[in-house]
Amino acid sequence: MPAASGKRFKPSKYVPVSAAAIFLVGATTLFFAFTCPGLSLYISPAIPVYNAIVFLFVLANFSMATFMDPGIFPRAEEDEDKEDDFRAPLYKTVEIKGIQVRMKWCATCRFYRPPRCSHCSVCDNCVEEFDHHCPWVNNCIGRRNYRYFFLFLLSLTTHIMGVFGFGLLYVLYQVEELSGVRMAVTMVVMCVAGLFFIPVAGLTGFHVVLVARGRTTNEQVTGKFRGGVNPFTNGCCKNVSRVLCSSPAPRYLGRPKAEQTVLVRPPFLRPEVSDGQITVKIMDNGIQTELKRTKSKGSLEVTESQSADAEPPPPPKPDLSRYTGLRTHLTLATNEDSSLLGKDSPPTPTMYKYRPGYSSSSSSAALPHSTSAKLSRVNSLKEPNSICESGHKPSYRSEPSLEPESFRSPTLGKSFHFDPLSSGSRSSSLKSAQGTGFEMGHLQSIRSEGTTSTSYKSLVNQTRNGSLSYDSLLTPSDSPDFESVQAGPEPDPPVGYTSPFLSARIAQQRETDLHGRFTGAISPKHAPPREPSPVRYDNLSRHIVASIQEREKLLQQPLAPGREEDAALPDSGIQSTPGSSNAPRTSSSSDDSKRSPLGKNPLTRPAPPRFGKPEPPPALRVRSLGSSDQPATPHLGKSVSYSSQKPASQASVPEAEEVALQPLLAPKDEVQMRTAYSKSNGQPKSLGSAPPGPGQVPLGSPTRGGVKKVSGVGGTTYEISV
Amino acid sequence: CCPQVHSLQELRRSASLATKVFVQRDYSDGTTCQFQTKFPPELESRIERQLFEETVKTLNGFYAEAEKIGGSSYLEGCLACATAYFIFLCMETHYEKVLKKISKYIQEQNEKIYAPRGLLLTDPLERGMRVIEISIYEDRCSSGSSSSGSSSSSSGGGGGGAGGR
Numbered sequence: 001m002p003a004a005s006g007k008r009f010k011p012s013k014y015v016p017v018s019a020a021a022i023f024l025v026g027a028t029t030l031f032f033a034f035t036c037p038g039l040s041l042y043i044s045p046a047i048p049v050y051n052a053i054v055f056l057f058v059l060a061n062f063s064m065a066t067f068m069d070p071g072i073f074p075r076a077e078e079d080e081d082k083e084d085d086f087r088a089p090l091y092k093t094v095e096i097k098g099i100q101v102r103m104k105w106c107a108t109c110r111f112y113r114p115p116r117c118s119h120c121s122v123c124d125n126c127v128e129e130f131d132h133h134c135p136w137v138n139n140c141i142g143r144r145n146y147r148y149f150f151l152f153l154l155s156l157t158t159h160i161m162g163v164f165g166f167g168l169l170y171v172l173y174q175v176e177e178l179s180g181v182r183m184a185v186t187m188v189v190m191c192v193a194g195l196f197f198i199p200v201a202g203l204t205g206f207h208v209v210l211v212a213r214g215r216t217t218n219e220q221v222t223g224k225f226r227g228g229v230n231p232f233t234n235g236c237c238k239n240v241s242r243v244l245c246s247s248p249a250p251r252y253l254g255r256p257k258a259e260q261t262v263l264v265r266p267p268f269l270r271p272e273v274s275d276g277q278i279t280v281k282i283m284d285n286g287i288q289t290e291l292k293r294t295k296s297k298g299s300l301e302v303t304e305s306q307s308a309d310a311e312p313p314p315p316p317k318p319d320l321s322r323y324t325g326l327r328t329h330l331t332l333a334t335n336e337d338s339s340l341l342g343k344d345s346p347p348t349p350t351m352y353k354y355r356p357g358y359s360s361s362s363s364s365a366a367l368p369h370s371t372s373a374k375l376s377r378v379n380s381l382k383e384p385n386s387i388c389e390s391g392h393k394p395s396y397r398s399e400p401s402l403e404p405e406s407f408r409s410p411t412l413g414k415s416f417h418f419d420p421l422s423s424g425s426r427s428s429s430l431k432s433a434q435g436t437g438f439e440m441g442h443l444q445s446i447r448s449e450g451t452t453s454t455s456y457k458s459l460v461n462q463t464r465n466g467s468l469s470y471d472s473l474l475t476p477s478d479s480p481d482f483e484s485v486q487a488g489p490e491p492d493p494p495v496g497y498t499s500p501f502l503s504a505r506i507a508q509q510r511e512t513d514l515h516g517r518f519t520g521a522i523s524p525k526h527a528p529p530r531e532p533s534p535v536r537y538d539n540l541s542r543h544i545v546a547s548i549q550e551r552e553k554l555l556q557q558p559l560a561p562g563r564e565e566d567a568a569l570p571d572s573g574i575q576s577t578p579g580s581s582n583a584p585r586t587s588s589s590s591d592d593s594k595r596s597p598l599g600k601n602p603l604t605r606p607a608p609p610r611f612g613k614p615e616p617p618p619a620l621r622v623r624s625l626g627s628s629d630q631p632a633t634p635h636l637g638k639s640v641s642y643s644s645q646k647p648a649s650q651a652s653v654p655e656a657e658e659v660a661l662q663p664l665l666a667p668k669d670e671v672q673m674r675t676a677y678s679k680s681n682g683q684p685k686s687l688g689s690a691p692p693g694p695g696q697v698p699l700g701s702p703t704r705g706g707v708k709k710v711s712g713v714g715g716t717t718y719e720i721s722v
Numbered sequence: 723c724c725p726q727v728h729s730l731q732e733l734r735r736s737a738s739l740a741t742k743v744f745v746q747r748d749y750s751d752g753t754t755c756q757f758q759t760k761f762p763p764e765l766e767s768r769i770e771r772q773l774f775e776e777t778v779k780t781l782n783g784f785y786a787e788a789e790k791i792g793g794s795s796y797l798e799g800c801l802a803c804a805t806a807y808f809i810f811l812c813m814e815t816h817y818e819k820v821l822k823k824i825s826k827y828i829q830e831q832n833e834k835i836y837a838p839r840g841l842l843l844t845d846p847l848e849r850g851m852r853v854i855e856i857s858i859y860e861d862r863c864s865s866g867s868s869s870s871g872s873s874s875s876s877s878g879g880g881g882g883g884a885g886g887r
Contacts, residue, residue: 057803063807064807074848074849074850076852080744080849080853080855095750096749096752097752111852114749114753114852115749128850232752232753242791244799245795245796246799247788247790247795247815247816248810248815250815250847252850255847257848258825262829262833262836263837264737264841266737266840266861266862268839268840270767270839271769271839
């Protein structure tokens with residue numbers, strides 16, 4: 001045998017097929033030579049004829065199984081997968097007759113393996129309807145040659161039975177003398193036949209069952225449909241007929257390449273542009289080229305979603321779906337992807353490749369693309385209409401409202417928004433916000449959540465939008481802390497993660513300014529009236545005002561003793577970075593009240609919120625970090641946050657946003673959020689009053705000229721102007 | 723004047739390949755060969771939706787016919803068995819016959835509908851029946867018209883600059 005070292009020729013892989021061939025042909029030849037003459041002479045001449053036919057059948061099927069292309073997929077060309085290269089998810093799911101089936105990306109062949117396709121490591125090919133790689137024929141068994149393999153098994157079993165049976169007949173009837181050569185050979189042949197009969201018959205029976213069930217060996221062995229339903233079966237009869245009676249499938253490899261004889265020459269006809277398209281184009285704002293690219297990239301996602309749902313395809317989210325490798329974002333991406341693609345339950349843990357390059361590309365441009373991609377594709381949907389309207393706004397504003405919902409919504413989406421976009425963005429942002437908020441619990445700020453969850457471009461957008469929105473809303477003089485909290489300093493998106501700290505510093509500065517007023521103040525009731533807070537609550541909606549007033553009344557009485565205690569208590573954990581901003585505290589407390597398991601601190605020391613603003617319109621009441629407040633309080637907090645969503649004054653937007661932020665955060669988020677807020681907004685501990693017990697109503701500093709101080713757990717103090 | 727058959731290379735003097743769209747398989751009914759009739763967004767401005775859908779639907783019909791399990795395919799199988807599959811040397815299978823029909827149809831569609839619009843369909847057989855590849859050509863003479871949704875990176879860069887700055 002030639003040396004196998006240099007070339008790919010591996011003699012070892014030919015051993016089984018050679019052995020099988022030798023045994024088959026050899027034994028049969030011996031049978032025909034030694035047994036059949038006697039049999040035909042003394043019993044019937046039909047016996048050799050019958051055996052010959054069967055043997056011919058065996059040989060034919062054996063040859064077809066061995067030499068026929070099983071259905072090898074040609075490698076995908078470069079242009080087919082150029083966009084998928086390292087940004088594609090490892091799996092795509094597709095729905096087949098209601099069952100989710102996973103398609104895996106084949107790195108060798110550069111495409112997503114169709115259902116039932118598998119990559120054979122021996123042959124190094126993806127094979128359509130891959131059954132198994134049979135060493136006895138040294139070939140993969142797939143769609144094209146499964147029939148021949150099955151028939152080979154059947155015919156071989158028949159042949160073995162025949163050879164054994166007729167040999168036995170020959171021996172038993174002692175057609176010739178027992179000690180003769182022929183007898184000996186017959187006996188040897190019988191032994192060989194008997195020896196091979198057991199495995200061959202077993203395999204035949206196994207495949208009969210598989211054919212009846214409509215499964216492949218691969219599926220059976222890997223237990224794919226062990227507990228569930230096989231989507232590829234059409235019933236026993238149809239399965240059998242499909243295997244045996246269908247027309248042989250064509251081969252993909254080795255085809256003569258069709259010559260393209262069609263002329264493609266400009267000028268090209270163009271279809272008439274419809275209104276919907278015009279709308280999209282307006283929105284696009286010149287980013288159309290990327291839009292199309294995104295769409296084409298997203299075509300696979302759209303595909304997926306189409307097969308998975310009957311609903312209109314959700315917006316393509318190529319960015320999200322193209323992340324692999326960052327396992328921390330696995331669930332996030334999965335959830336986002338699924339929420340976007342509308343899958344009821346993503347069955348596969350999608351793995352996303354990290355795509356660092358994408359962030360470097362114009363992120364904000366890419367986002368609008370996907371957004372407008374959605375718009376253009378679903379012209380008829382209501383949401384796009386609202387977005388279309390809002391699309392007339394500056395594009396950087398409008399487009400991200402759809403796409404980076406995950407990070408945008410926490411900050412902007414749920415607020416009673418200054419932005420008319422909110423109607424569209426809110427609804428969509430809710431979806432993703434819910435999806436993302438929970439995933440991103442470990443992240444400290446919403447901003448940072450947004451950063452890590454999806455592409456950086458979205459973070460950039462968020463930053464900008466946040467700053468823009470806040471700028472437009474806040475009174476010009478004030479709320480540097482808000483800006484720092486929410487929008488952060490303009491710089492790089494990744495810094496968004498650090499914004500809480502940054503804002504904390506700023507908040508600290510502010511606090512030092514205000515600190516003098518509160519030093520030694522034990523009871524917020526006696527807090528001197530403050531100067532007007534940077535954020536004006538003048539325009540709070542009536543509902544908010546009413547609810548705040550309600551809370552004030554509720555909390556005023558028990559508040560006094562509690563407050564003193566709170567003031568004395570050490571800061572137990574959530575460090576309240578001194579900060580004097582008002583609104584943000586509101587939000588955190590309102591949410592805190594809803595979620596108890598935030599930590600020991602909230603439970604042990606629910607601090608009453610402090611309101612620091614003496615102004616007539618009551619500020620948003622801040623729920624302290626203590627979650628053990630009265631049920632009314634959480635309610636109130638909640639109502640505050642939700643009521644804040646109503647279109648309200650611009651001044652109240654920042655707080656509202658923060659208030660709105662809270663409901664969106666998962667419990668895990670809350671701790672970090674609160675930390676962030678407490679850092680930015682917290683008053684000195686001395687000011688914070690933690691209520692003595694769980695039953696204590698944490699809310700409500702009595703208004704001193706309209707300024708309420710709410711102290712949260714850990715000494716965070718919030719000031720709300722009332 | 724007598725029509726000349728130009729090679730595609732020659733044609734590209736005036737029309738350049740801009741991008742390719744891939745129409746994926748529709749697996750909702752199992753492994754039967756069907757393609758998605760969903761209209762790719764990239765073709766929005768290039769061809770009427772209805773024409774495209776009709777093409778794909780016709781193709782799907784052809785494939786369904788090819789894979790049909792009926793009397794003819796059964797007889798063909800029996801005959802093949804009886805002749806120990808030597809018949810395949812002489813005769814082409816039912817599937818192959820339909821594939822030839824498909825190829826002719828695609829050629830005809832290209833000539834009549836797609837090429838005048840700067841598009842070109844590729845027989846999915848060349849791609850292992852996984853995708854229908856539609857090549858979008860751009861008129862090189864005109865100034866990179868945006869309506870084709872060209873995915874060239876240059877235009878992508880321009881788009882990036884416009885985003886929300």
